[in-house]
Amino acid sequence: MQQAVGQCGMSRILLIDDDAELGPPLARYFQRFELELATAARPSEGLALLRSGRFEAVILDVMLPEMDGFALCRTIRAESDIPIIMLTARGELTDRVVGLELGADDYLPKPFEPRELVARVQTILRRQRTSGGTRRLQFDGLELDLDTHMVLRQGEPMALTGAEFALLALLARESGKVVSRDDILNHLRGHEADIYTRAVDILVSRLRKKLDPLDCIRTVRNAGYALAIGRA
Numbered sequence: 039m040q041q042a043v044g045q046c047g048m049s050r051i052l053l054i055d056d057d058a059e060l061g062p063p064l065a066r067y068f069q070r071f072e073l074e075l076a077t078a079a080r081p082s083e084g085l086a087l088l089r090s091g092r093f094e095a096v097i098l099d100v101m102l103p104e105m106d107g108f109a110l111c112r113t114i115r116a117e118s119d120i121p122i123i124m125l126t127a128r129g130e131l132t133d134r135v136v137g138l139e140l141g142a143d144d145y146l147p148k149p150f151e152p153r154e155l156v157a158r159v160q161t162i163l164r165r166q167r168t169s170g171g172t173r174r175l176q177f178d179g180l181e182l183d184l185d186t187h188m189v190l191r192q193g194e195p196m197a198l199t200g201a202e203f204a205l206l207a208l209l210a211r212e213s214g215k216v217v218s219r220d221d222i223l224n225h226l227r228g229h230e231a232d233i234y235t236r237a238v239d240i241l242v243s244r245l246r247k248k249l250d251p252l253d254c255i256r257t258v259r260n261a262g263y264a265l266a267i268g269r270a
Contacts, residue, residue: 048074049163050092054084054110055099055125067152073159079103081110088114095121095162097155098142100133108136115141121162121200125150138240143201165204165226175210177267179252182210191252201226202245205238209255209265218262238263 051073053061061077068075076093078084081104088096096114100107111122122142126133134145144158166187175182181190187203189196198206208225209217219238226241242263246255254267 048072049094050074050076051159052084052087052093052096053077054081054096054102056080056102057099064152068156071156071160073156081105084110085113088118088120093120094166095123095159097123097125099125101127108140111137111140111142115199119197119199121166123158123162135236135240138237141199141244143199162200166200177210177213177254177269180254180267182207191249196248198248201241202248205241206245209263213265213269216258216262216264222262
């Protein structure tokens with residue numbers, strides 16, 4: 039296991055990948071963008087680091103020893119809402135769908151350009167830190183605090199991933215309006231990327247399950263989604 043030297047003010051990112059040649063040069067590249075990259079070659083090492091250290095995002099390879107990246111994603115998501123980016127060796131649609139269904143926030147096919155990975159990480163960090171507003175949004179049975187990212191469903195706190203909260207906050211700010219899949223995806227990614235509308239559908243499905251029994255996300259065929267719930 040190798041770990042970048044910590045520096046004050048740098049965001050800490052964890053890479054779990056058994057490719058020994060990937061971590062060191064990637065860590066040096068990340069430093070150019072004020073990102074500290076720690077690396078672990080095995081899932082057990084990565085989980086130990088996550089449980090003992092403060093990280094703002096984690097990058098997982100799908101092909102890993104001990105357990106594959108999907109099982110690792112499921113394990114991490116059961117313990118934390120930390121943003122997860124998955125690296126898929128083939129970039130196949132099935133891998134992307136499975137990863138997103140398990141709670142990953144984004145994916146990137148291998149081989150990738152380091153700048154693209156940095157851009158994905160920066161987008162996730164920016165999404166975590168910016169609320170898009172300074173008020174609380176209150177609806178019948180649902181309340182969002184855009185500063186603290188706290189969500190209350192019928193008075194009970196909800197645990198949402200960064201992508202799930204960003205989606206819910208976008209729909210809440212546009213309450214009553216239809217938001218297209220492309221607009222949602224561009225908002226979540228923060229930059230132009232290959233449009234993968236299935237990712238939005240998966241996020242909506244995950245969010246609906248967590249919001250249950252509230253039935254507040256309406257699908258508008260061939261148009262997008264809307265938050266269909268009254269203001270409190």
